[in-house]
Amino acid sequence: MSRIPLVPENVEPLPSIGESEGLLSWVGSIDHKQIGIMYIIATLVYFLIGGLEAILMRIQLAHPNSSFISPEIFNQLFTMHGTTMIFFVVMPFLIGVGVYLVPLMIGARDMAFPRLNALSFWLFLFGGLLLYYSFFTQSGAPDVGWFAYAPLSEKPFSLNNGPTYWAIGLLASGIGSIASGLNNIVTILTLRTPGMTMRRLPLFVWMILVTSFLLIFVIPIITAAFFMLLLDRLFEANFFNPASGGSAILYQHFFWGFGHPEVYILVLPAFGIISEVIPVFSRKPIFGYEFVAASTVAIGLLSLGVWAHHMFAVGLGNVTNAYFSLASMLIAIPTGVKVLNWVATMWNGKLRFYNPMLFAVAFIIEFVIGGLTGVAVASVPIDWQATDSYFVVAHLHYALFGGSLFAIFAGVYYWFPKITGRMLSECLGRWHFWLTVIGFNFTFLIQHILGLVGMPRRVYTYPDMPYWGTMNLISTIGALILGISVLIFVWNVIVSLRNGDPAGDNPWNAWTLEWATTSPPPVFNFDRVPPVRGRRPLWDLAHPDMPDEK
């Protein structure tokens, strides 16, 4: 009997850029850098759409009893805004940056499974396009909120096809995310350059690794729920339809069983970006590397057991609520450790305030607010007032905008020179930074108060209660400032791509391996990977007299 090889030998050469020019070289690419760039461009487009949706909502809410937008459209807007920002902006951006950087940071040639990598990207892109196609159908876009609670999302109550598009679009991109998670794990565990032990792994890569495990643990949960919802909607399976014996609460367990770890999927890679940027611009190694890495693992594990803190008003009983309250509060501890480590890294440093560092420092401040309000809503009686109010809207935006998005901007300013070979304009960057900080806090700080005085979220209009109009108007003005800041950012990217200063290999004098190659890196990434004898290979190269590890 002849032996059948476990993995067939690949006889054809892998396609790569340089073989052909133009669009085809991108569409057909399996190069991790090209795929990473495509992720980033696609998420930028989705970001502009999602941002426009937010601004339209804020204009409608600027005054009480306004009729700028009909309730049908408003409900579609907030559903699409949430879905877009979470599934088609922050998550794929962080995956995309990871895909671009992980092989470079660990000194590898590409991802472990380059074709799977391309599949992940195209599933994400077309999942989003399918979702947005619903706008052009007769039924319009989904209008059931980004968590599409059953039975509202079931056939008797949503006869239009919006929720079907929603479930199928997210199903497709979710399968891509699972593949990305697997790909990252195998890449990080098997393709590290000699000397790059797990204890020397850049913290960004550590956080991508933990995030990838979360992806493969929790995306299957929501994938199952999407299938069940589709079976309900298309074939009357009645999993989640109480009128026919299903359970509305079961859907919530599925959704948040995925949905809360998802929050950490959105924020852990952001922590990774911050953990790279702050040391480089403070000119010091990260304070407490082991603690930052270990606290990431702790957050990842804890995040799997806290989902029902989104369900304190569902009526699960005090014992269940108490458990989920404690588990959620515990996450504050490893998160706090991280924040303090970043602050301690800056202590005694020589801080250089280029744009990546500006966004990183602002991230610390804004994210601390989001973290503290997170502890507040983890307390059951506080949540009995705050949940489903504007307080939660404020909280989640401080975590995901003040947190993830500020870190994303820090990352963009930091790695843009590596990816494009050109520097972003510092001057435009400063305008972008300050307008973002001002606009963001104007928009969302006041929403904490709005929630505490009783404004529910997801309302297309509201009665003229004392101060509600004024507070909403302030929030809307903030949103418009944010809109301007985003336009400046886009302008900066366009102008700098053409006329930015040449970056050179290592404009920030950073220490991780991606800065050892050219900007942009060649197809094969490295002529020669520098020796890795510590956590900061390029520091060791520059300071042979005082290496990190003796």
Next chain:
Amino acid sequence: MEKLGGVFNASSPEMTAMAGLTLYMIAIAVVIFVIIAASVTYIIIRYRKRSGDESEPYQDFGSTTVEIIWTVIPTIIVAILFFLTVKTMYAVDPPKGDREPDIVIIGHQWWWELYYPKSRVLTANELHIPVGEKWLARLESVDVIHDFWVPELFRKIDLVPGHPNYIWLVTGKPGIYLGACAEFCGLQHANMRIRVIAETRDEFDAWQLGQLKIPTTPTDGEAAKGAELFQDRACMNCHYISGTAAAARIGPSLTHFSTRQTIGAGVLENTPENLKGWLLNPNAYKPGSLMPNMKLSDLEADQIVAYLEALK
């Protein structure tokens, strides 16, 4: 200056406890935030790179002692907060035992059905309750998930189809308190409002007695024609009026409609003009309302208004 509502105007013992915990938590959060923000500000000023200084700072890799200290301190804060959480949670929501509910609150897209099982009063959107008495509410939904929220009085609780919930209702002082549905429930989620009318026991008894009376059906004039139209024009297929053939509970009970303050779960004040406008086209005031436009003529609308206004 008008007063802020919500947690800033806690008007029941439960809400006072929840608001107290909320403000306590905010105070802790502000202190922690100020400490971190002040440290960062100090560091930004103190350790900014001076121009001309291109040397690298001292390379410091961390300290296990420091890490242990700043792990233990937040752990203590979390422990205290968790203790307060559990204490407040059981204070606000003690077990109901085998007590029967005093009020049943039933969520509909997009209005509230209110049923008093002990007196069998059936009404909608305006919850009368005697001040100071501890009532048990049972919450249900006939369609999607809703959430009962009166910010100044009670905790939030979902109305889940197939999963009845119970909460305690206690009010502190007489007054009218506004609330709304807090769980997104479809097109008119924003206009699913409720008002709680907290009154003295005597006032409540008088109101309840009034609600129990079977209203007399008008026998002459416009109102009598309106009563006939109500039966003929399919109004009775959805609405309930005690003492008549109208017995459906799809829409709100109209038995003592003229005693209510609002129309359409809080979208309009209950005046004859508003009622007429509502009857002629509910969608003009509440787009997507499940009450259809019955294509009434102007005269027919006037007659039905006269009938409903006579339901005292």
